[in-house]
Amino acid sequence: MNMVVVYYSGKGSNKFLAGKAADALDCEAVELKPRAPGLVMPATATKISFGNKPVTQDIAGFDRVVLCGPLYMGSIAAPCSDFIRKYGKAAKRIDFITCCGSTDEKKDDTFGYGRVFAKLKECLGSKAGEFEAFPIQLLLPEDKKNNDNEMMNTRMNDDNFNEAVQQRLYSFQSKLSR
Numbered sequence: 574m575n576m577v578v579v580y581y582s583g584k585g586s587n588k589f590l591a592g593k594a595a596d597a598l599d600c601e602a603v604e605l606k607p608r609a610p611g612l613v614m615p616a617t618a619t620k621i622s623f624g625n626k627p628v629t630q631d632i633a634g635f636d637r638v639v640l641c642g643p644l645y646m647g648s649i650a651a652p653c654s655d656f657i658r659k660y661g662k663a664a665k666r667i668d669f670i671t672c673c674g675s676t677d678e679k680k681d682d683t684f685g686y687g688r689v690f691a692k693l694k695e696c697l698g699s700k701a702g703e704f705e706a707f708p709i710q711l712l713l714p715e716d717k718k719n720n721d722n723e724m725m726n727t728r729m730n731d732d733n734f735n736e737a738v739q740q741r742l743y744s745f746q747s748k749l750s751r
Contacts, residue, residue, distance in 0.1 A: 580641035581605040581652035586672040586729035591641040616651035633663040647684040668702035
């Protein structure tokens, strides 16, 4: 199956996750580059965006596009929504992964990843593929899981890419190969 991982990362965790996913899926990772990088947060909040620089890959040539990016305030980051607006019709199937601050326990709360996934699946319709969250909380030791400061300051990296996170990635990879 011909796949590509397309990602946007604000602070590095989703870039790291995209790289791990691309390695697991044996495909290329392509970075989304916003036209106004300093305005990603306000663009996400207001749903007004300046778009991304064009990707050079032919999105229609892939069986699956794995989109990877952060969630801000109950929405996918503007560069990811811009990608969907520009390339969504050309894509055959769009899967989505995120390293996010939402926890599994609060996934269905107002800003939880479950609600974001539901909106995204509705938007993508029949092109919606598999969706998976990699909450920052999974990266933390048990005694720091409820520490908001630790949650805000932790970035996914080789040192904290633990068994729970690896298992979640393996599960996601398995779903795509069916």
